[in-house]
Amino acid sequence: MIPDSSVVEVTLESDLKNVEVAEEITRRVAGTAGFDEDEQQRIEMAVHESMINAIWHGNQNDSSKSVWLQFKIHPDRLEIRIRDQGKGFDLSHIPDPRHEENLLNVSGRGIFLIRTFMDEFRVEHVNGTGTEVTMIKRLSPGFQTEQGGTDREHESHDSRN
Amino acid sequence: MSMKATIREIDSVSVVDISGRITLGEGCTQLRELIRDQLSKGNKNLLLNLADVTYIDSSGIGELVSAFTGVSKQGGSLKLLNLTKKVHDLLQITKLYTVFDVHDDETKAIGSFSKAANA
Numbered sequence: 001m002i003p004d005s006s007v008v009e010v011t012l013e014s015d016l017k018n019v020e021v022a023e024e025i026t027r028r029v030a031g032t033a034g035f036d037e038d039e040q041q042r043i044e045m046a047v048h049e050s051m052i053n054a055i056w057h058g059n060q061n062d063s064s065k066s067v068w069l070q071f072k073i074h075p076d077r078l079e080i081r082i083r084d085q086g087k088g089f090d091l092s093h094i095p096d097p098r099h100e101e102n103l104l105n106v107s108g109r110g111i112f113l114i115r116t117f118m119d120e121f122r123v124e125h126v127n128g129t130g131t132e133v134t135m136i137k138r139l140s141p142g143f144q145t146e147q148g149g150t151d152r153e154h155e156s157h158d159s160r161n
Numbered sequence: 162m163s164m165k166a167t168i169r170e171i172d173s174v175s176v177v178d179i180s181g182r183i184t185l186g187e188g189c190t191q192l193r194e195l196i197r198d199q200l201s202k203g204n205k206n207l208l209l210n211l212a213d214v215t216y217i218d219s220s221g222i223g224e225l226v227s228a229f230t231g232v233s234k235q236g237g238s239l240k241l242l243n244l245t246k247k248v249h250d251l252l253q254i255t256k257l258y259t260v261f262d263v264h265d266d267e268t269k270a271i272g273s274f275s276k277a278a279n280a
Binding site: 016019041045048049052056097098103104105106107108109110112113116 | 185223224230255260
């Protein structure tokens with residue numbers, strides 16, 4: 001199902017039912033990239049939480065909007081970008097859910113889990129058209145593959161930035 | 162697969178066998194309504210058997226916290242049984258493992274409710 005290319009892109013309708021579609025794609029891509037089953041599950045969960053943020057908080061559960069995903073396999077890492085059509089959020093205002101005063105909060109654990117499971121996580125607002133999160137997971141040196149993308153490939157998908 | 166739940170009454174404890182996904186949307190809503198329903202019936206000792214939970218996300222964890230605090234406020238007790246490795250790891254990472262009373266033996270878990278009541 002995964003093409004030979006090291007870049008996989010998909011645009012999904014902004015509907016919670018598509019979270020499982022994104023999970024399935026993530027599992028396959030992460031497996032192709034060389035991550036073991038435990039790491040695949042962690043990456044899948046980071047994508048799940050990002051999809052929830054994009055659909056529920058970013059796109060306000062409006063199914064006329066969409067969520068764009070890009071998976072880029074590099075020899076030493078997997079880079080995932082997820083873009084919604086929402087106004088974005090400020091990471092500095094997200095409290096640590098592990099602090100005693102926040103422990104019994106009902107919400108506020110999604111970003112924390114993404115940060116825990118991925119090596120890099122950043123959020124950017126894209127030209128007033130939406131919010132894009134970038135997540136990077138590095139392969140352990142023993143698992144690094146011969147295949148992978150190049151920086152040149154990056155340019156062809158950045159027209160909206 | 163969405164969430165499914167069946168309830169068994171054993172020694173004044175409602176054992177809730179949950180399977181499937183506890184995630185934002187249907188799964189969380191079902192769990193919330195189930196807890197509300199049990200409390201409305203006066204069932205305040207709840208043991209959630211999570212052995213067949215295939216997926217839980219941050220919203221599902223939040224729903225467990227909400228259930229825990231809601232039952233406690235009613236003077237009851239909510240405990241967890243048979244965590245999968247995934248759920249166990251998530252509760253450890255979020256430091257909630259020590260908040261919940263977690264068991265891996267159903268008989269002992271049910272017995273712990275009466276011990277707490279007699280204490």
